[in-house]
Amino acid sequence: DTAVSQTPKYLVTQMGNDKSIKCEQNLGHDTMYWYKQDSKKFLKIMFSYNNKELIINETVPNRFSPKSPDKAHLNLHINSLELGDSAVYFCASSQIPGPAYEQYFGPGTRLTVT
Amino acid sequence: DQQVKQNSPSLSVQEGRISILNCDYTNSMFDYFLWYKKYPAEGPTFLISISSIKDKNEDGRFTVFLNKSAKHLSLHIVPSQPGDSAVYFCAASESTGGFKTIFGAGTRLFVKA
Numbered sequence A: 001d002t003a004v005s006q007t008p009k010y011l012v013t014q015m016g017n018d019k020s021i022k023c024e025q026n027l028g029h030d031t032m033y034w035y036k037q038d039s040k041k042f043l044k045i046m047f048s049y050n051n052k053e054l055i056i057n058e059t060v061p062n063r064f065s066p067k068s069p070d071k072a073h074l075n076l077h078i079n080s081l082e083l084g085d086s087a088v089y090f091c092a093s094s095q096i097p098g099p100a101y102e103q104y105f106g107p108g109t110r111l112t113v114t
Numbered sequence B: 001d002q003q004v005k006q007n008s009p010s011l012s013v014q015e016g017r018i019s020i021l022n023c024d025y026t027n028s029m030f031d032y033f034l035w036y037k038k039y040p041a042e043g044p045t046f047l048i049s050i051s052s053i054k055d056k057n058e059d060g061r062f063t064v065f066l067n068k069s070a071k072h073l074s075l076h077i078v079p080s081q082p083g084d085s086a087v088y089f090c091a092a093s094e095s096t097g098g099f100k101t102i103f104g105a106g107t108r109l110f111v112k113a
Helices: none
Strands: A004-007 A010-013 A019-025 A031-037 A043-050 A053-057 A064-070 A073-078 A087-094 A109-113 B010-014 B019-025 B032-038 B045-051 B056-059 B062-067 B072-077 B086-093 B107-112
Touching: A004 A087, A010 A019, A019 A031, A019 A087, A019 A109, A031 A073, A043 A064, A043 A073, A073 A087, B010 B019, B019 B032, B019 B086, B019 B107, B032 B062, B045 B056, B045 B062, B045 B072, B072 B086
Parallel strands: A010 A109, B010 B107
Antiparallel strands: A004 A019, A019 A073, A031 A043, A031 A087, A043 A053, A064 A073, A087 A109, B019 B072, B032 B045, B032 B086, B056 B062, B062 B072, B086 B107
């Protein structure tokens, strides 16, 4: 059983479109995250939810909107996609928020905007 | 502004030898450090961590050393195995700074058989 799953694994779309990436974890964790890995390979935190409450909201464009319908799911919706949004997006979860708690990552979603 | 730096993009080591991956950080408020390992087409997986109250943590073949005065940590893998070939990310966070974990850009390790 996959602990943290993401769909789709690959997403190719045109500029201006709206797309969503879904994430589910079956670990019973309270906290979930979205990271973006850009062309320079840095993993940068975008959002984090704890018990469906937003606790981290980094400086990302308003076109990105996370939604957490329950503790096990954290989806990422992106409006009006731009070329610069091309990246690999990773979902992660941890038992609770905090630096000492390791995060479990999904396999990533490679988004290509043409 | 990169708060966590892994200055070596890649490292090649012979099987059986020691692999040493380095990481530097700039934020003196960081008090917890983690290493993650990533294979292609997979997400990062947790490897080992260290709190700032320690200077060494060991787990099997993996040891992490922390030098707070130099703001430097390193991951030692002994002996290195071909299955260790992966990208290794250094990460840091601060207890009082919210829940963010800052990642470095990673070092790709090649272990040659």
